[in-house]
Amino acid sequence: QHAVLAAYESTPFQSAVAVLILANFVATIASTQLTRAAAGGDPAAAARLDVMEGVDLFFTAVFTAELAVNLFAHWLTPFVTSGWHLFDLVIVTLALVALGPINIPVKALRVLRAFRVLRLFGRLKSLRNIVTAITSSIVPVVRGPIGRPCSLQYFE
Numbered sequence: 001q002h003a004v005l006a007a008y009e010s011t012p013f014q015s016a017v018a019v020l021i022l023a024n025f026v027a028t029i030a031s032t033q034l035t036r037a038a039a040g041g042d043p044a045a046a047a048r049l050d051v052m053e054g055v056d057l058f059f060t061a062v063f064t065a066e067l068a069v070n071l072f073a074h075w076l077t078p079f080v081t082s083g084w085h086l087f088d089l090v091i092v093t094l095a096l097v098a099l100g101p102i103n104i105p106v107k108a109l110r111v112l113r114a115f116r117v118l119r120l121f122g123r124l125k126s127l128r129n130i131v132t133a134i135t136s137s138i139v140p141v142v143r144g145p146i147g148r149p150c151s152l153q154y155f156e
Contacts, residue, residue, distance in 0.1 A: 005073040025117045
């Protein structure tokens with residue numbers, strides 16, 4: 001169990017999960033656009049939606065396996081005390097329920113998997129540093145074009 005935890009928390013494993021989350025995010029966006037196009041009568045979009053169902057099934061299987069490894073690695077108490085782990089559990093459970101034969105509105109909730117991309121900000125320190133740096137630089141960048149004409153006007 002300690003070896004699985006070390007492997008799960010390793011940078012290569014977490015990077016692979018991050019890539020999968022981003023790929024799932026892109027696939028969800030594409031699927032949403034294809035659904036709209038198919039509703040508008042585009043036959044090519046309807047055919048591509050079948051492919052997207054396979055992609056969705058792939059991501060559901062991969063994230064179910066990742067959740068199982070996560071649960072085994074952290075076991076019960078550390079798992080249920082983490083908000084991100086519980087969030088993943090809810091999202092994966094909803095995705096598994098949506099695969100069932102009953103046509104229930106849970107299928108519409110698959111879009112919630114796209115919100116797993118938010119987990120990346122908490123998991124990858126370097127990504128969090130980049131986002132912090134970008135957001136911190138917005139104010140000085142905006143001030144530049146505003147401040148420069150004001151200072152030029154002042155010195156004339």
